[in-house]
Amino acid sequence: MLSVLTRGVVLASRRPVDGSQKTFEVAEGDSILDIAQANGLDMEGACGGSCACSTCHVIVDPEYYDKIPEPDDDENDMLDLAFGLTETSRLGCQVSMSKDLDGIRVALPAMTRNMQNKDFKS
Amino acid sequence: MFIARRFFSVSRLLSSKVAVIGAGPSGFYTSLNLLRDKDPDLQVDMFEKNPCPFGLVRYGVAPDHPEVKNCQDRFQDTREDARFQYFGNVSIGSDLKLKELYDNYDAVVYAYGSSLENKLGIPGEEDHPAIINSRAFVGWYNGDPEYKDLDPPLDKVKSVVIIGNGNVAIDLARVLLAPINDHWKGTDITDHALAMLNLSTVNKVTIVARRGFLESKFTNKEFKELLELYKEGVHFGGWPEQKFATLNDMTLGRVDKRRLSLVNKYIGIASQQNEDSGSKEWFLDYLKSPIGFKVDPENSELLREIIFRESSITIEKIEGQDHKYKYKSKIEPTNEFSSIECQLVIPSIGYKCKPLAEFKELGIPFDDKRGVIPNVDGQVQGKEDSYCVGWIANGSRGNINSAVMTSALLADIIQEGLKSSNKEGRSVIESLLTERKVQVVNWEDWMKIEQYERTLGEQKGKIMDKVTDYNRMLEICKENLS
Numbered sequence: 001m002l003s004v005l006t007r008g009v010v011l012a013s014r015r016p017v018d019g020s021q022k023t024f025e026v027a028e029g030d031s032i033l034d035i036a037q038a039n040g041l042d043m044e045g046a047c048g049g050s051c052a053c054s055t056c057h058v059i060v061d062p063e064y065y066d067k068i069p070e071p072d073d074d075e076n077d078m079l080d081l082a083f084g085l086t087e088t089s090r091l092g093c094q095v096s097m098s099k100d101l102d103g104i105r106v107a108l109p110a111m112t113r114n115m116q117n118k119d120f121k122s
Numbered sequence: 123m124f125i126a127r128r129f130f131s132v133s134r135l136l137s138s139k140v141a142v143i144g145a146g147p148s149g150f151y152t153s154l155n156l157l158r159d160k161d162p163d164l165q166v167d168m169f170e171k172n173p174c175p176f177g178l179v180r181y182g183v184a185p186d187h188p189e190v191k192n193c194q195d196r197f198q199d200t201r202e203d204a205r206f207q208y209f210g211n212v213s214i215g216s217d218l219k220l221k222e223l224y225d226n227y228d229a230v231v232y233a234y235g236s237s238l239e240n241k242l243g244i245p246g247e248e249d250h251p252a253i254i255n256s257r258a259f260v261g262w263y264n265g266d267p268e269y270k271d272l273d274p275p276l277d278k279v280k281s282v283v284i285i286g287n288g289n290v291a292i293d294l295a296r297v298l299l300a301p302i303n304d305h306w307k308g309t310d311i312t313d314h315a316l317a318m319l320n321l322s323t324v325n326k327v328t329i330v331a332r333r334g335f336l337e338s339k340f341t342n343k344e345f346k347e348l349l350e351l352y353k354e355g356v357h358f359g360g361w362p363e364q365k366f367a368t369l370n371d372m373t374l375g376r377v378d379k380r381r382l383s384l385v386n387k388y389i390g391i392a393s394q395q396n397e398d399s400g401s402k403e404w405f406l407d408y409l410k411s412p413i414g415f416k417v418d419p420e421n422s423e424l425l426r427e428i429i430f431r432e433s434s435i436t437i438e439k440i441e442g443q444d445h446k447y448k449y450k451s452k453i454e455p456t457n458e459f460s461s462i463e464c465q466l467v468i469p470s471i472g473y474k475c476k477p478l479a480e481f482k483e484l485g486i487p488f489d490d491k492r493g494v495i496p497n498v499d500g501q502v503q504g505k506e507d508s509y510c511v512g513w514i515a516n517g518s519r520g521n522i523n524s525a526v527m528t529s530a531l532l533a534d535i536i537q538e539g540l541k542s543s544n545k546e547g548r549s550v551i552e553s554l555l556t557e558r559k560v561q562v563v564n565w566e567d568w569m570k571i572e573q574y575e576r577t578l579g580e581q582k583g584k585i586m587d588k589v590t591d592y593n594r595m596l597e598i599c600k601e602n603l604s
Binding site: 083 | 522
C-alpha cells in the first residue's frame with residue numbers, strides 16, 4: 001500500500017491549503033511515478049520516468065526512507081536540481097514498490113509563490 | 123424565426139478564453155494546467171509562429187538526449203481536449219494583431235521565449251565565419267530551418283573554444299567530440315550535421331568561463347556524461363586547478379562538492395590513460411574574458427587564436443541563514459592577458475527575448491536590457507489580463523523542470539484573475555486567419571509532419587528525420603497521406 005500526501009499549494013493571499021492523504025493498493029514493482037499517474041495525481045514525469053528530470057520528486061516518510069535501496073549517482077544528480085529538496089527526497093520513477101515498502105508514505109512537495117529564479121538550478 | 127435568433131444571441135453563455143503565445147514547454151504546461159479546470163466553456167488557444175510545436179524541445183534538446191523529449195507526449199494530451207486548439211504557422215504581429223488577441227480573449231499569456239543570442243560585444247563576432255553563436259550551431263544540428271545551411275568548417279578545424287558555462291556549452295563539446303560511429307546512430311541529428319561531423323578534424327575543445335568554478339552553470343549530470351566519454355577516447359585534459367586550490371579546504375554544498383569530486387576523479391583517470399595519438403581532449407578554463415580574435419593569415423575564414431583578459435578570484439565565506447555558509451567569489455579583471463590557439467569560436471552565453479511589435483502601442487512593458495517582460499510572479503506589470511512565463515519572463519535560465527513548476531503556479535494565478543465575457547475567441551480568430559489566407563497548421567496537420575518525419579527516419583535508421591524547410595512542412599500538411 002502506498003499513501004500519498006498530495007500537493008498543498010501555499011497561496012500568498014490565502015491561508016495555506018493542505019493536501020489530502022490518499023492511499024492506494026499497489027502491485028510489487030510499480031514505481032511511485034507509475035502509481036501516481038495511474039491514479040490521476042498531480043505528478044508530472046516529464047522525461048517519462050528515465051531519470052532525466054526531477055518532476056517526480058517526492059518526499060519520503062523518514063520511517064521508510066532507509067528501506068528503499070540507496071539512490072545511485074544519476075538519481076542524486078537529478079535530485080540536486082529538485083526544488084524543495086529534503087534529506088528524504090527521492091525521484092518517484094526510481095522507487096519501486098516491494099514488500100519491504102508496504103505502507104510507505106510519501107508527500108508531493110508543495111510549490112510556493114515567490115520562488116525566485118535563483119531557486120532554479122538549470 | 124427572427125425572434126428566435128435574437129433570443130439565442132442574448133442567452134449565449136459567458137465564458138473564459140485564454141490566448142497562449144508560444145508552443146514550448148512553458149506554453150504547454152501552462153495550457154495543461156489551465157485545462158485541469160473542469161469548466162466546459164474554457165477555451166485555450168495556442169499560437170506558434172513555426173509550423174511545428176514544442177519550441178526548444180524540438181530545436182534545443184540534443185539529439186542524444188531523446189528521453190528529455192518525452193514531455194512531448196504529455197504536450198500532445200491537449201489533443202484530447204476540444205477546449206484547446208493549436209494554431210501553428212501563425213505569427214502574432216503579422217498574421218494576427220496582438221490587439222486582436224486582446225479583443226477576443228480574456229487573458230493573453232506570453233510564452234514565446236527567446237529569439238536572440240547574448241553577444242560578447244567584440245569586433246568580428248557578428249560576421250566572421252569562424253565565430254558561430256551557439257544558437258546557430260545548435261539549430262544546425264537540430265534541424266532548425268534557419269540554420270540548415272550554416273556549414274561550419276569542422277573539416278578545417280582542430281581546436282574549438284566554447285565561451286560559456288551552461289549545459290549548452292557541454293552539449294556543444296559533446297557534439298564536437300563524441301565518436302561518430304555509434305554515438306549518433308538512431309538519433310534525429312540532421313543528415314547535414316552528421317555528414318560534416320564525419321569529416322570533422324576537431325580534436326580539442328576548451329570550455330572557457332568568465333567567472334570561476336563555483337559559478338559554473340552546467341549541471342553535474344551533463345558534466346559527468348561528457349567526462350564519461352573517456353571510455354570512447356575523449357579525454358578530460360584538465361582545468362586550472364591551481365587557481366582554485368582553496369576549494370579543497372571548503373565545506374561546499376552538495377552540488378559543488380559533487381562537481382569538484384567529478385573533476386578530481388576524472389583527472390585521475392586521464393593521467394592513467396596511455397597517450398593516444400588519435401585521441402581527443404577537452405578542457406575547462408576559468409576567469410577569462412574574451413577581448414579579441416586573430417585571424418589565420420593563411421585562411422582568413424578561420425581563426426588563429428582568441429585573446430583573453432585574465433581575472434583574479436578570491437572566494438569568501440559568508441554566513442547565511444541558520445549558520446549555513448555560502449561562498450561568494452570576488453572576481454576582478456587584471457592586466458594579464460592570454461590566448462588559446464583555435465580555428466573556431468562558439469559563444470554560448472545565453473539568449474535574449476524580443477518584444478512583439480505592438481507592445482509599446484498596447485502598453486505592454488519590456489526590459490530591453492535584460493530582454494524580458496517585467497512581471498511579478500508572471501503577471502505583466504502595468505497591463506491587465508496579461509501574463510508571461512518561461513524565458514520571456516525570467517531570462518534564459520530554467521529548463522523543462524522549472525517550466526513544469528512555474529507554469530503550474532502561473533495557471534493558478536491566471537485562474538484567480540480570469541474573467542468571463544462574451545468575447546468571441548476562436549471563431550473570430552479562425553475567420554480572420556481564413557480571410558487573410560494564412561495556412562494554419564493544426565494538430566492533425568502537425569501529425570502529418572510528424573508521421574512524415576518518422577517514416578523518412580525509419581528508412582534511414584533514425585528515430586525521425588526532421589524536415590528542415592518551412593515550405594516543405596506546409597506542403598506536407600496539404601498532402602493526403604495514406
